[in-house]
Amino acid sequence: MTVDWSAAWLTFRLAFWTTAVLLVLGVPLAWWLVQARFRGKSVIEGLIALPLILPPTVLGFYILSALGPNSVLGRQYQMIVGSPLPFTFAGILVGSVLFNVPFACRPFMAAFEGVDRRLIEASWCLGVSRIGTFFRVVLPLTWPGILAGMVLTFAHTVGEFGVVLMLGGNIPGRTRTLSIAVYDQVQALDYEAAARTSLVLVLISFTALWAASRLQRWAVSA
Amino acid sequence: MTRALVAQFVKRLNSMMSLAIELCVPADRFKTTVLFGPSGCGKTMTLRCLAGLERPDEGMIRHGDEVWFDADRRRNQSPQTRDIGYLFQEDALFPHLTVTANIGFGLSRYPGREREYRVAHMMELLGLTHLAKRYPREISGGEKQRVALARTLVRKPRLLLLDEPFSAVDAPTRDRLRAELPDWLSAFSIPVILVTHDREEAVEMADHLLVMHDGRIICSGAPEDVFLRPTSLEVARILGVETIVVGDVIECRGNLATLAIGPVRLHSSVSTSLTSRRVHIGIRADSIVLAPGPVAGVNHLSARIVRFHLEGATVRIEADCGFPLVARLSVREWRRLGLSVGSTLPIEIDPDDVCILPSCVDENGSRNRSGTSSEEPPKSGKETTRRQVDQ
Numbered sequence: 001m002t003v004d005w006s007a008a009w010l011t012f013r014l015a016f017w018t019t020a021v022l023l024v025l026g027v028p029l030a031w032w033l034v035q036a037r038f039r040g041k042s043v044i045e046g047l048i049a050l051p052l053i054l055p056p057t058v059l060g061f062y063i064l065s066a067l068g069p070n071s072v073l074g075r076q077y078q079m080i081v082g083s084p085l086p087f088t089f090a091g092i093l094v095g096s097v098l099f100n101v102p103f104a105c106r107p108f109m110a111a112f113e114g115v116d117r118r119l120i121e122a123s124w125c126l127g128v129s130r131i132g133t134f135f136r137v138v139l140p141l142t143w144p145g146i147l148a149g150m151v152l153t154f155a156h157t158v159g160e161f162g163v164v165l166m167l168g169g170n171i172p173g174r175t176r177t178l179s180i181a182v183y184d185q186v187q188a189l190d191y192e193a194a195a196r197t198s199l200v201l202v203l204i205s206f207t208a209l210w211a212a213s214r215l216q217r218w219a220v221s222a
Numbered sequence: 223m224t225r226a227l228v229a230q231f232v233k234r235l236n237s238m239m240s241l242a243i244e245l246c247v248p249a250d251r252f253k254t255t256v257l258f259g260p261s262g263c264g265k266t267m268t269l270r271c272l273a274g275l276e277r278p279d280e281g282m283i284r285h286g287d288e289v290w291f292d293a294d295r296r297r298n299q300s301p302q303t304r305d306i307g308y309l310f311q312e313d314a315l316f317p318h319l320t321v322t323a324n325i326g327f328g329l330s331r332y333p334g335r336e337r338e339y340r341v342a343h344m345m346e347l348l349g350l351t352h353l354a355k356r357y358p359r360e361i362s363g364g365e366k367q368r369v370a371l372a373r374t375l376v377r378k379p380r381l382l383l384l385d386e387p388f389s390a391v392d393a394p395t396r397d398r399l400r401a402e403l404p405d406w407l408s409a410f411s412i413p414v415i416l417v418t419h420d421r422e423e424a425v426e427m428a429d430h431l432l433v434m435h436d437g438r439i440i441c442s443g444a445p446e447d448v449f450l451r452p453t454s455l456e457v458a459r460i461l462g463v464e465t466i467v468v469g470d471v472i473e474c475r476g477n478l479a480t481l482a483i484g485p486v487r488l489h490s491s492v493s494t495s496l497t498s499r500r501v502h503i504g505i506r507a508d509s510i511v512l513a514p515g516p517v518a519g520v521n522h523l524s525a526r527i528v529r530f531h532l533e534g535a536t537v538r539i540e541a542d543c544g545f546p547l548v549a550r551l552s553v554r555e556w557r558r559l560g561l562s563v564g565s566t567l568p569i570e571i572d573p574d575d576v577c578i579l580p581s582c583v584d585e586n587g588s589r590n591r592s593g594t595s596s597e598e599p600p601k602s603g604k605e606t607t608r609r610q611v612d613q
Contacts, residue, residue: 116314118310118313118314119314119316121275121301121308121310121314122308122310122314122316122370123316123327124274124275124300124301124302125273125275125301125302125306125307125308125374126327126328126373126374126377127302127305127328127331127377128302128327128328128330129302132330136327137316140318141317141318
């Protein structure tokens with residue numbers, strides 16, 4: 001059974017790194033949004049939710065405009081790294097991270113909002129710092145929800161198409177993920193290969209959704 | 223030099239209400255100060271400002287030499303560094319930790335063995351040793367509050383702030399905790415500020431009582447003084463003085479005034495000169511005595527019983543003695559005297575217990591409060607209406 005293993009490995013790498021980046025950046029962002037009380041908050045929450053309804057190709061196009069070889073940031077990047085951002089793994093990673101912000105941050109925020117504020121205040125009054133409170137009180141109570149967000153992000157990245165295509169350009173081994181491979185295979189009329197690849201994708205997605213729902217249920221019962 | 227917690231701050235809560243607090247609490251010995259007032263008067267918000275959980279808009283809060291909050295200098299110390307203990311109304315125990323871990327939560331600066339020792343000692347003191355390995359969801363409400371108290375006391379804070387700590391537990395547990403609390407607290411010599419809306423709790427626990435109303439402290443003093451001689455109409459209402467009527471001052475000779483309430487004449491002992499003729503008069507139900515015989519120097523009246531309610535161990539009697547009056551009798555006395563609706567009985571009221579209640583504004587229109595010395599900003603529309611009614 002031939003499955004495009006380089007595409008599979010690339011897909012895995014993309015999903016893994018997207019999830020990792022969003023864990024490191026998304027958790028503090030989500031925590032800050034839940035804690036802070038200021039007037040522009042709903043604007044930022046709206047921005048976070050935007051990729052849910054924005055067509056992926058549109059988002060890909062905007063990122064290309066902002067970070068492509070013709071933009072200010074893009075040229076800076078090219079000077080530092082040596083190659084332009086589009087058509088590289090780094091390029092599709094940036095697109096993937098931005099596109100998955102709501103899939104990570106919204107479950108994170110939901111988990112944090114479920115923590116009774118009095119527990120946090122009690123911890124402060126017992127002399128524990130804000131960061132200490134986060135790691136000793138908030139995280140132990142919310143980690144199932146955070147894990148659910150991570151699983152969702154991973155699964156969503158595996159299924160990405162539009163953003164990766166816009167920024168990656170379908171280069172085998174470098175930016176050709178499983179979902180793009182299916183598209184290619186159908187275009188080349190190789191329906192057998194397309195069927196195999198699609199099955200792999202469905203299995204991964206299904207497993208991820210099952211895991212996420214189990215975690216959500218666990219989080220609620222705890 | 224005695225160390226004290228001095229606070230003078232203003233906090234705007236919403237368009238209707240703001241908080242303007244001035245207090246001074248000694249901070250170097252065990253003493254319980256109670257903030258007492260009806261729901262919504264701002265007691266909890268005041269406590270939270272003292273703890274550093276809320277930030278006032280103006281003013282300052284100082285503990286001894288340390289400035290905890292100063293609006294002008296933009297200084298606001300976090301609750302972590304104020305070294306206080308705060309007890310919430312209910313259940314702020316960490317659900318993912320055992321009782322032992324909860325109690326030891328704030329002791330991370332101590333090495334493991336010393337932490338264990340302190341926690342064990344505290345559990346023994348508060349009778350919690352048998353619950354050591356349980357989780358908060360496995361223990362009762364009263365036990366949870368005891369654990370919460372242990373958790374704050376084990377750090378030996380400089381000040382203890384209790385926010386209606388017994389309101390969420392059932393009555394027998396509440397009575398037991400109320401009886402045990404002073405023993406525990408005095409063992410630690412920690413000054414305490416306790417917030418409550420329960421009258422009995424305020425009288426039982428307070429060394430010093432602050433009565434709050436509508437965001438302001440309107441009266442302060444020893445509980446007996448505050449309760450026996452309410453200093454204003456608002457205070458009397460908050461303290462639950464049962465009989466409040468309007469009357470006229472007919473005569474004032476020395477420190478005895480004669481009041482007219484309808485056709486009835488009452489003597490009241492006064493210590494200050496009276497500024498207006500029409501006054502509010504308050505009589506506490508428990509100060510009314512059945513007159514065994516004519517005793518000189520007290521007020522004698524004849525009361526006809528209109529209505530009565532059984533309230534636990536006492537009977538609340540609504541009577542008419544020329545004006546509506548509320549009295550209280552024990553159930554045994556009630557039965558012994560064979561009273562019922564329509565019965566007439568002689569009653570006796572000491573002139574000390576006939577209280578003349580000025581309203582919060584005297585004739586000059588300026589604030590008039592006992593226990594604190596400064597003026598306060600004008601308040602909401604509610605106050606203005608009441609002022610008009612009183613005059």
